Amino acid sequence: MISDLFSVTVLIGILASGIRLATPYLYAAVGETFSQRSGVLNLGVEGQMLLGAFAAFYVALTTGNLWLGMLAAMIVGAVMGLAMAYVTVNLQAQQGISGIGFYLFGLGMSDLLFQKLMGTVETVKGFPRIYIPGLSDIPVLGEIFFNHNLLVYLAYLLVPVAWFVLNKTTLGLKIRAVGENPDAADSLGVNVARVRYFTIILGGTLSGIAGASLSIALLNVFQQNMTSGQGFIAVALVYFGAWRPVGVLGGALLFSMVNSLQLWMQVKNVPIPPDIAVMLPYVLTILVLVVTVSRVRAPSALTKPFEREE
């Protein structure tokens, strides 16, 4: 019951799984941050995640090599990103709607391949937990922070790296310039199309990894529509995080903590119907969008195709 929820072991469990559950959001949302900072809204994240999850799982299952699985997920994500880049940069298609098209493609394609190549739900032995001598042994903190698999740690490492690239490098400057004022960037000799290609493909690759983190590191299965909206939530987290990697981290943690709490409430039979509990993170996302979006300004060129004046 409710009092059960506040024992030390349960609290540790909630925090530890909250940190783990943030992993796919971090990869996908940091990738999306890059593409949105360059002015492109990629709504196909969910589809990229699904195909990435399938590719990673299938390759890991058939070869027994998790790293090959990772590679497959990255390639699939990058190729989806390349297609998205061509459609939005060269053909200047409406970004929101083409993203939905890529989502439907990923949804159908991953399901088709799953049924055709596997047929039944199988499991793989995913990335193992890493034991860090010393740190993992610290009581409470060790269990919460230092008892995870490699992909979890890499996801958190990605945040400072993304911050550094966006704010402290020439590449980051170009990305931000292209997202704020592509005409000015162009007149200063920045290749707008090339920068956007780079960020969208990077975003696709990271979305592929996000899918892989679900299928070969956290859940270790593949099922139809296994991401169940996480890709869309990742896009929402970019708005929530005000287009900054650190903000995205905050959003991902808040979101996954609520999710983790909800899962533990079900485990501990707290008298709230599970369907209503599952609803919580989505309601939270909408509320959070209401509070944050009107305060923060989006990149000026977001969703606007760039056409060079001849």
Next chain:
Amino acid sequence: MKKLLQSDWVSRLLDGLLPVFATLAALLVGAVMLLFLKVNPIEAYLSLWDGAFGSANSLAETLVKATPLLLVALGICISFRGNVINIGGEGQMIVGAILATWVGLKFTNLPGWVIIPAAMLTGFLGGAIWGGIPGFLKAYFSVNEILSTVMMNAIAVQLMNFLLRGPMIDPAQAELASKIPQTARLIEAFRLARFVPTRLHLGVLIAVILAILVYILLWRTTIGYRIRAVGHNPHAAKYAGINVKRYIVLSLLLSGAFAGLAGAIQVYGVNYRMITDGSASGFTGSAGFNGIVAALFGQLHPILSIPASILFGALLVGANKMQRVVQVPSALVIALNGLVVVFVVSSEIWRRRRQRQRLAAVREEETASKPGQVQVAEKEAKG
């Protein structure tokens, strides 16, 4: 002059055929994918065609599947014309269906001619509420409607699962251990008339009539003009004295309402109860998404959305046969729909380009004709 008109005619025809080319391209890509999966694509597509149009009954099934697509597509025509992207069709269908089902299960002592219209109206209202909320949030809090409608979908699914497993569960299921999430069946007096022996129901007619009404709304009324004006250029619309925020809410609200009606008709015309497998598509059959595809294919035109919906309804029905005959999972159709969307929005660039060319040609014509007019005028003056 004549040459200009001719090329104009050809380029307009090409514009109209763009979605067809886009679909052919999607089918071609689909064929390549099938080859990789060692399936003969010609055989697969033939069985798909046969399943969709092979007999009177399969044709009726195609129309049954096309009905919710058309209703959702009508809503999409309104919102996309208003430059509001409604991805929440799934959730709006669900909420509309929940309210409509509740009406039918609650007031069993009233006659059918009262309950059926009342249920359609509550379905319409339910969808309007579910679409109106993200509309309100977009207009007054600038919350991206794509994200909020996706979230509203997820919330609606959970609401449906909660109600169909709890307060609204079929009493017969409540006693069983299986507990399939479904409501009790509607009494016979409340069911939409069918063209027996098929499952084709009155809802098809309702949808077609509404398509005409939506056309009138969009192009023959002030409200429709304003929705399109806001979608075309919100700043200009604002200077013209249009309350832009109100029309953003209205276009999403109306869009949701049509999806809600689709949900209600699904219950009253097809299943006679609300039933799911725990996912959104378990109830909607993904009509909330496929309706977007149909509307885009129909160039966001209510009347053109009719054949577009039939086409995508046919794909869905045919996919079942394809799954049985050549063992290609029907998920292929979802992937194909995604490709159609991508190709249709990508092909817009050619339409825009030709539009620009046409404008340039007209301008050239005007400037070229002016000196001529002057000469004629001079001659007349002399004569």
